[in-house]
Amino acid sequence: MTPRGLVLALLWAGALSAQAADYAVLAQNQLAGHLRVETGPDGRVETDYSYRDNGRGPDLKESFRLAANGAPRDYRGRGRSTMGAEIAEEFDVVDAHARWHSRADSGEAPAGEDFVFVPLEASPGYYGAVVSMLLAQPEGSAATLGGVKLRAEILARLTPDAATGPLALVAITGADAQPWYYWVRDDASHALFAITWPGWAVAEKGAEALVPTLLARQQQAADERLMALRQRLARPLDGVTLIRNVRWFDAPAARMRGPSDVWISHGRIDAVTEPGALRVLPERAIDGRGQTLLPGLWDMHAHLWSEDGLAHLAGGVTSIRDPGNDNAELLRLRSRIERGAVIGPNVYAAGFIEGKSPFSARNGIVAETLDDALDAVSWYACHGYVGIKLYNSIKPEWVKPLTDKARRLGLHVNGHVPAFMLAEQAVRAGYAELTHINQVMLNFVSRPGDDSRTLLRFQRVGSDAQAVDLASPKVHRFIALLRERQVVIDPTLMTFEAMFTQAQGELDPVLGDVAGHLPVLWQRQLRVAPMDLAGDKLDTYRRSYAKLLALTRDMHRAGVPLVAGTDGTAGLGLHRELALYVQAGIPALEVLRIATWNGARVVGASAERGRIARGYVADLLLVEGDPSQDIAALRRASLVIQGQVAYAPAELYEAMGFKPFASAPRMLVRPAH
Template sequence: MKTTYRFTLLAALCATLCAALWAPTARAHDDHERQWAPTAADAQAAQVALPAPQVLPGAKALLSQVQIHGMTVGRQALSRQGDEVLVDYAFSERGRGDQIRARWTLDARGLPLRYEAEGNDYWKVPLTERFDRADGKASWKNRVEQGGAAWPETGAFYLPANAPPEFTGVLARALLKAPGQRLALLPAGEATLTKGPTIAAGGRRLTLHLISGIDFTPVAVWLDERQQTAAVIDDWFEVLEARDVPALPRLSTAQRDADKRWSADLAKRMTHVPQGDLLIRHARLFEPRDLAAREDMRVLIRGGVIVRVEPDDGSPAPAGTEVIEAAGRFLMPGLWDVHQHFSGTDGVFDLIAGVTSARDMANDNLPLIERVKRFDAGTELGPRVVKAGIVEGVGPLAGPTDVRVETVEQARKAVDWYADRGYEQIKIYSSFKPELVRPIADMAHARGLRVSGHVPAFMRAGQFIDAGADEIQHLNFIVLNFFPEVADTRGKDRYTVMAEKLLQLDLDSAPVAGFIAEMRRRHTVLDPTVAILEGLYSGAPGEPPAALKGMVERFPPTVRRRLLSGAVAVPPGKEEAYRQALPRLLQLVKRLHDGGVTLMPGTDAFAGYTLHRELELYVRAGIPNAEVLRLATLTPAQVLGVAGQRGEIAAGKQADMVLLDGDPLKDIAALRQVVKTIKAGRVFDPAQMEAAMGMTK
């Protein structure tokens, strides 16, 4: 009872404390306070009822709060009794979220002797996991694997497939004890540790520790002077005690500075800048305007701009010109991904996959602005980025952003803030008040911004378009337009219910045809994100997403394990509906395309490779390969107002292109065979970048 009371009191305190901190945090990054910063009432509205954490008998719980963009969404309770540790970890956002109860014991070196966990993952799929070490052998079993190995004399650290954030601190402490701060990992891999800066916080000294070998980039964890876990922070997510919340801006800044140094070093090693002109010779050049491929062409690039495109007459390159011999390979404009949320190594994987332009569809705004500047300067690997700024309402199912809009005046200030900082678009999210859509659309259009988003809850797609939306994100909102009984789309029901409704939808009906015609008449654009829907409906827990099959196997072992999930658990009796969901969605994509609705390919998933799968699904839907290539190159440039600079390989345009060792006009999967990516005249070798990410050939 004491633990329950303590947690309830702490949650209420955190709600007030977080609200008080948001505005100062914003001012630390910007000269102007965000006028729409959440109030204490907003924070309280975001609280989600979670079960009281379990605590070991006779032990006291150390409570940390789980935050997304400063909004408390859960908790982590750690209790210890003798050698046994119990962590009860849970959070909830938009009806999703992990709930994991894990127990473990460690040896004197901090290496796991036993680990067991139960609960559910982010998509509420049940999970269990167990690791045991005895008689010189280690064994483990979880939903993605089962195995065993002889225990090495030098020791090893078992890395669970699904672990609470505290386990990152457990690994860091074990690495501090290990010779050379290096440990073998089970089931596979190796981790190393380096230390970063130390920050004074509330009478304690918190030190940044960076663990390499468990992700594409070093994973950060903050330990105090007693080497206890103080904070686990990433771009969106924070786990820390309430007493450390005041130090969060300084911890985040120090951590971002470490990330920037790592990214700058990688960019320096991976970027080739020609010293003079760059000439690409004997290429098969794709032109998205007329959907033709022209044989034996040459492209001259100077200072990041295309100077000349002409047939290759075989004449020698001018002195001082660097030459890329295409040898008949397929050269096309750089790809677009119009639905991303940049963090970590997303920019790296975009360039690996030939994506030279992208749109960010919601992010932590101030860090995003700085990241895009680094992309443009070449100090971090990434594409050119069009920025869309999110606006959301309040409530327990509100999306992860601090831009909360409840009034017309708040809407005006949000639009002006985004417009003044170079954003090109407003993205409306699911908890946004329907009655505010028309006013904010008018305000955005008056500032020259486009308007798009999720169709807000209690509103249908047709009403969203009538109110001024220029574009809709996610194909599922088109389906739900025809089922007004599915009114509340803030939670995961907007995905799960759709699978069942698809079987009831007559794609040849007059209402469907009429709605498609209306979208065409109004020039409403659709960003379908079919690949993530395929992963939800056609995948299975414990299997890699379809978009990453053939790629996951090449990832570092620890990364690979984390990606072996993501599908929605199929409700009993709904197996047939889920089996038919993807084919029905693809039929709808074809109807929309044939009906004249503009499609723009976006992913909202793992960067780079998922775009290839998105385009493969368009072809599978029946859209001709050449038209799909146009959708991925010229169409986004036209819709987003930058066709004067990119979208095709032509004189005067920016030198953004991709060289393929295959012909995507014959087989769209050839998009995966990227030989060179060129952005702003700078040349990137995908194989070299994949190796830098720890991928095998």
């Protein structure tokens, strides 16, 4: 599981109540699973936690004992992770020492009475106990691994109805890049009542109808925090800004140019000139020597949460396409970003449409009939979406009428290939883009009857892709079809890297080389592999992953357009995605074009974004070094400009609890008269 997966697991977890308590797990307001927590008189807690969304989910049973102060003193967890890997973790605190063992690591550390151990994959029952324990501490805090302090703070109080009684919204900080939010009963027990998140919730059984009310109040509290961060970190760019003597990337041409002077005012680029050519005194000047100026990066497969904005901007991602989210939350968040209320990238939305089945993902709109799906296309067209995304449970016979209608309305069509359909069939039925490299490879490895709504869409590729002959006529014909129709490919290679190459206990390759910059608890989480791979199976999956890289390279060389997306880990994940393109054999200059100009073109924004030229919006990224020679230089962003404001990535990273990668550039400001 990636660090992003840990964040979501913790946000969606937490519960403890005296005796026994039952909770419903909800996905898009539909019952998706359950949590049962039983507490014995000796302080031992037993949990049973399971849910399914998008055809997958965890199954976990735990047993842990609480000390008199509520601190967990031992733990045993057994089950299966979301991707099917075995969960086997345990710890004990004895004689002021914690000792632990998991499928990823083992170790020991000093542990006082208020020590709290954070498991790699715990259920709601465990984290609810932690919340109650923290709130009972004099300062609302307790130590965990790495000298980190977990802190609990009550942000708001609410009595949604007389029967429920008073509740409190608690934020837990100190362990992650963003707070973890919990609703607890506002009494001495502080027993968990609910966890709310757009499109997801855990709530006491019988209280499911209260989730929207609780979520709205939580969002208000989160918005207030994010507004304060923007007020503190945004640097207004009034008047004229000059970036002097800077190397810059000509995205349409895929060439480095300069050094030049780049002039900016009113949120747009005014001129790109020879150094010193204009004798104008700007309000501020930035020394660009030794640095590279690029158009802001595009993540074309981001599922945006409000807390992700800092991470995107810190990584130089000034624009995203979101192809699947809670529609109301995405529109709300997009509006707040556009108004300058919170930090976040420019948002281009692609409307998610799924068919109803036992394996349905529950983002966006789930359609029972073709008419429902056609109505969904109309709804997205009327709400400012740039395209639609079709998903696994769409019936194959629906694809052509849906793509025909979307094209008539000017919407771009991308998505997964529906179950029991091949990528070639989806392209011939009207797809303009294929999402995920595994969906492309399934065209060559799927067997009759394979159900890609299940984990088989990963497992079949992992086992069989290694044997695919990329020089075969079948592969060449399909790539020729993609080139002829200019079908876009969004590979999201980083999504599959750990899945196909990581052994338990090894560092996640996506973030392993920057582990020292991440919060301490993330660093341990990086050693948890999403699948159980070892021996011959690990070798097979690694060879298959090499074929995915090679297929991406071959499509690019043939003239098939690529866009860069991640499907996770805002900011830093895109840097790894681009490094994988270089590793696959795509020249770095062309990779930079994929990450800038190609994204703008696909969403229809290339008339104002995606390049450095007069009249274009000043969405810009200044990095130390030359990413055309070392793609990893993208991580060393020193300044990000988003229209009429600038951010120092170092300050954004520090606000998230990360160690920065580069210092802010020297900025000379002309004194006000």
